[in-house]
Amino acid sequence: MATxxxxxxxxxxLHSVCKGLEKAGATPRITDSPKVIEQxxxxxxxxxxxxxxxxxxxxxxxxxxxxxxxxxxxKPFLGICLGLQILFESSEEGSEPGLGIIKGKVKRFLPxxxxxxPHMGWNQLEYTQPKNLLWEHLPPQPWVYFVHSYYVDPTDKxxxxxxxxxxxxSITAAVAxxxxxxxxxxxxxxxxxxxxxxSNFVSQVWMKVAA
Numbered sequence: 448m449a450t451x452x453x454x455x456x457x458x459x460x461l462h463s464v465c466k467g468l469e470k471a472g473a474t475p476r477i478t479d480s481p482k483v484i485e486q487x488x489x490x491x492x493x494x495x496x497x498x499x500x501x502x503x504x505x506x507x508x509x510x511x512x513x514x515x516x517x518x519x520x521x522k523p524f525l526g527i528c529l530g531l532q533i534l535f536e537s538s539e540e541g542s543e544p545g546l547g548i549i550k551g552k553v554k555r556f557l558p559x560x561x562x563x564x565p566h567m568g569w570n571q572l573e574y575t576q577p578k579n580l581l582w583e584h585l586p587p588q589p590w591v592y593f594v595h596s597y598y599v600d601p602t603d604k605x606x607x608x609x610x611x612x613x614x615x616x617s618i619t620a621a622v623a624x625x626x627x628x629x630x631x632x633x634x635x636x637x638x639x640x641x642x643x644x645x646s647n648f649v650s651q652v653w654m655k656v657a658a
Contacts, residue, residue: 451474464527556618566594598618619631
């Protein structure tokens with residue numbers, strides 16, 4: 448079975464992510480060990496909470512370089528929620544520099560009449576990379592579950608894999624470039640659609656292992 452390192456840096460419920468990966472046929476391993484991350488077939492970076500503590504926790508555990516190396520090595524990588532945001536250069540939520548793996552900034556939703564911030568609940572994806580393998584076997588504009596007040600704004604819009612609209616604001620819901628994939632929503636909370644997305648990721652891990 449493919450071994451997927453689920454990075455533990457004290458920022459989020461890792462077990463629901465692991466359950467989803469297990470259902471998809473993978474062997475997830477919760478870890479904060481650079482060596483385990485290096486040896487894994489793929490890496491998942493989940494996260495819930497605030498930007499500054501997240502990057503501080505990663506750096507205090509010497510996990511920044513192992514994450515960068517994993518992505519540079521070509522192994523499949525999936526960021527989830529805060530695990531997407533910390534891949535960027537900076538955030539309006541804090542002052543710490545992000546990992547800078549994707550150029551761009553994390554921004555706060557602009558206030559509007561009749562919208563709630565955080566953006567919380569079910570909303571529909573609109574694919575901007577419709578042929579991305581992450582979306583295989585999904586219906587058009589699937590419903591997924593969001594909880595966030597900030598969103599990523601990639602400098603290179605070709606990195607954008609899906610968008611979502613909240614009020615009058617259409618923002619990035621997922622990014623994908625080569626082996627790197629990351630989503631703002633929670634696949635582990637998105638019922639059968641989310642399970643299919645995790646299964647699609649695991650399928651890419653299997654293809655990489657078999658190659």
